[in-house]
Amino acid sequence: MRVTINDIAKAAEVSPSTVSRAIANNPRISTKTRDKIFKIMKQMNYHPNLIARSLVNKSTRIIALVVPGNTEKVFQHPFFPEILRGIASVAHQSKYNILISSVADVNDEKQMINELVKGGVVEGVILMTSRVKDPSIEELVKMDFPFVVIGSPTNDDQINWVDNNNFAIGYELTQHFIEQGHTRIAFVGVSQEFVAVLDRFAGYKKALEDNRLPIDDSLIIECEYLSNNGYDLMQRSDFQEKRPTGIIACDDFVAFGIIKFLNEQGIKVPEDIIVAGFNNVALSEYFVPSLTSVEVNAFQLGIQAFELLFESINSDFKSVRRAIIPAELIIRDSTCIGSKDQPR
Amino acid sequence: MRVTINDIAKAAEVSPSTVSRAIANNPRISTKTRDKIFKIMKQMNYHPNLIARSLVNKSTRIIALVVPGNTEKVFQHPFFPEILRGIASVAHQSKYNILISSVADVNDEKQMINELVKGGVVEGVILMTSRVKDPSIEELVKMDFPFVVIGSPTNDDQINWVDNNNFAIGYELTQHFIEQGHTRIAFVGVSQEFVAVLDRFAGYKKALEDNRLPIDDSLIIECEYLSNNGYDLMQRSDFQEKRPTGIIACDDFVAFGIIKFLNEQGIKVPEDIIVAGFNNVALSEYFVPSLTSVEVNAFQLGIQAFELLFESINSDFKSVRRAIIPAELIIRDSTCIGSKDQPR
């Protein structure tokens, strides 16, 4: 029912081979034949069947983007749409399509990847789900299939990844707190599960050390699930006796919860306590007070992730690739006493 | 190099047809043959080539999800990840995969859709990009191809769509303002481009009418681009002389900008002016003051969108389908004077 290459061949009074070559811009086809064929293709509204083409080429020009499933909050990447935009923009230029894979839990994920890869549907995989010990990563390594992880995995030999330098980010933000004259700085939302958070936390500790400040465990609040918001974390912690004067939250969302809690306690930000987060979500700028945060350049993360994957797919020289995306500390009212009240 | 059905056939000493039937669970295959084949498939780690299967079945089990491109802000759907989660959850159950298509501008989008559809890659399309006169919609209608729009289009005959009842949402929120005793209620962020916003605006006007309140044009602030934030809109508008006592923003993000502006002017929310938005973004709850908004149930929008598409693909009876997803007004501090100061 749909018009095929044979229909075009018949109409143009040539062989299917010739039509195929004309479409591929094979220079061996004469200009007049080519023109005739193209005219007829347009007339008959012909579009090549990409599936048939894929079967013979063994190239689908589709990559899989694996995002955290239903049960895990997308929280891990509040900037997911930005990453996707980044990937999509360059993928489109390279004529690649993106298949989204989002499944309930980790086991489903592994099976899904297997199906897409072994089934010959995709040529490469981008993982947005780096867990501390990730079954999907292990599977892809085992299969020796092109893939890139967004966020640095723990055992990262053999693995292509893109990420910010989270250690440096944590360090820089802490340094900013110290420069504001703070010595009792809390870190809220340490999670053993996510590498990015752990790295930022390590940067925090190093900054304290370098400034000869003590690392006080009572100022470090863990959270088991990233879905825990800052408000709850504050309620559960007992800062009463030896309150911090600065709080670094593992994420802007957590910071918002913290500030809400402090507000309700009559504690003012930034006058009584300064607060900052990470990831520079859309609202940080409009929050009151506007929130000091770190821009991670999610769009660039996406772009680089695709480009690494593209190289990995299209070069037979198998080397491991990395990209470190620069992040930027954005200082706003929440960490600067008087910044808005003073005349400029 | 990859193991095929022929390899399995040889190893199992049967014909490829038999292997194919065993995989398809054809009851005509004897249990012992089937078992033998499955054992060997496992041994040789065989996975059927989905592309080859698609070619003969003419069914790829892939749908396209078209999202607004780079130039247009994803602003239109801040809840995009939620919609995606909804679609993915049911698609996965029905063994469908999702191809994301996000391109620079409207013309690229049309061409992209053409390629995916005519190329036989996808079986249906979900559009998240309903513009007032949408070329992609026109194209899909012309091709008579299964598709669903998220958000009600203007000319909606022949078109499957899912949406909230945006008129009712606008009405209800306005009614809430009126019940709080307000009569000078502004609507900020009217855009001629997006149907959802126009419908909410229509609901606002009807509510005023029903309460015999005048519709004051000076209280209606348009914006050409949805990317304009509330802060800018407030700066450009001259409410000075006849200030509203309540402001309805077209979106929570816009509301945040408005509140920031009011704060800087020393105008208190909700004491001096009450403010609300739509879409109940993640932060509305944690904003100070917490923001009254409308939960649109994006997850459900996604689920229903897929289900409508699924029916449209798999039934030859061509009827037009609709789904109205219930929305919920969530009243918070930003529209309730004294709600947080009064003892409970």
Place this chain on the structure above:
DNA sequence: CTGAAAGCGCTTACAG
């Protein structure tokens, strides 16, 4: 219950 053959819509050596 099983197999041989044709076909899905393309591409690409091979031959001329």
Place this chain on the structure above:
DNA sequence: CTGAAAGCGCTTACAG
């Protein structure tokens, strides 16, 4: 410069 033939990895009438 063009065509006939084989093949990509499956499925499915048709025959037995």
